[in-house]
Amino acid sequence: MGLRDVVIKEARPLPVLLLIDNSGSMANEKINTVNLAIKEMLAEFSSIKNAKGKISIGAITFGNTVEVVQSIDKIENVVIPEFQAAGKTWMGEAIDKAIDILEDKNQVPERAYTPTIILLSDGLPSDCPGKMDPTNYDFTQWEPLQRLHSSERLKKCPKLALGIGEGTNYKMLNAFINNPEVPVIKANELATITRFFQWVTYSISKRSVSNNPNEPVLEDPQEMFGEDEVAYLIGLS
Numbered sequence: 470m471g472l473r474d475v476v477i478k479e480a481r482p483l484p485v486l487l488l489i490d491n492s493g494s495m496a497n498e499k500i501n502t503v504n505l506a507i508k509e510m511l512a513e514f515s516s517i518k519n520a521k522g523k524i525s526i527g528a529i530t531f532g533n534t535v536e537v538v539q540s541i542d543k544i545e546n547v548v549i550p551e552f553q554a555a556g557k558t559w560m561g562e563a564i565d566k567a568i569d570i571l572e573d574k575n576q577v578p579e580r581a582y583t584p585t586i587i588l589l590s591d592g593l594p595s596d597c598p599g600k601m602d603p604t605n606y607d608f609t610q611w612e613p614l615q616r617l618h619s620s621e622r623l624k625k626c627p628k629l630a631l632g633i634g635e636g637t638n639y640k641m642l643n644a645f646i647n648n649p650e651v652p653v654i655k656a657n658e659l660a661t662i663t664r665f666f667q668w669v670t671y672s673i674s675k676r677s678v679s680n681n682p683n684e685p686v687l688e689d690p691q692e693m694f695g696e697d698e699v700a701y702l703i704g705l706s
């Protein structure tokens with residue numbers, strides 16, 4: 470066998486898709502902190518050596534419009550712009566767009582490891598019936614979340630969520646995660662946004678170099694967050 474017969478296989482993709490609320494209520498310090506934290510996360514991912522799962526990143530924003538600001542691509546090709554905040558919170562449309570992308574085998578090939586979806590928001594979705602009566606609404610019945618959790622390709626993928634500020638509805642974000650072992654992280658202070666991304670970065674980095682990157686790796690949130698910063702799912706099926 471000669472050198473030309475040797476095929477070097479690239480590591481299988483490990484997709485990470487960010488859903489970023491850039492509605493008007495996220496303006497100023499909130500969105501600036503998110504911008505900086507994402508830059509630091511990307512820098513850490515870029516420094517990983519000998520990964521069995523090659524991290525690829527995509528990003529969708531939902532504010533005035535729903536926009537794919539970065540299609541899923543290898544970390545070295547990723548260029549995520551500075552987010553600006555304006556408009557409403559079209560979260561349902563963003564979740565539907567995320568499902569379309571992750572189910573598309575041209576964008577996420579079959580050989581890819583199980584994706585991770587990360588959602589950041591500081592309020593209720595503008596396109597959800599539960600916005601009118603969030604206390605009594607069953608967010609597990611919201612069509613975008615039903616579609617997400619019933620997708621054969623996505624129902625088992627790790628889902629993480631950060632609620633930013635007092636306007637967050639944790640019942641809705643827990644319904645997005647739909648896993649009693651994984652809490653929503655509550656950022657009542659800007660510093661928690663940074664720690665959330667550090668938690669995400671460390672967990673996904675460990676997963677990328679593990680023997681089986683298909684198995685989710687999640688650092689114990691109690692190690693990084695206080696009791697008042699975690700909201701676990703209660704009573705959701």
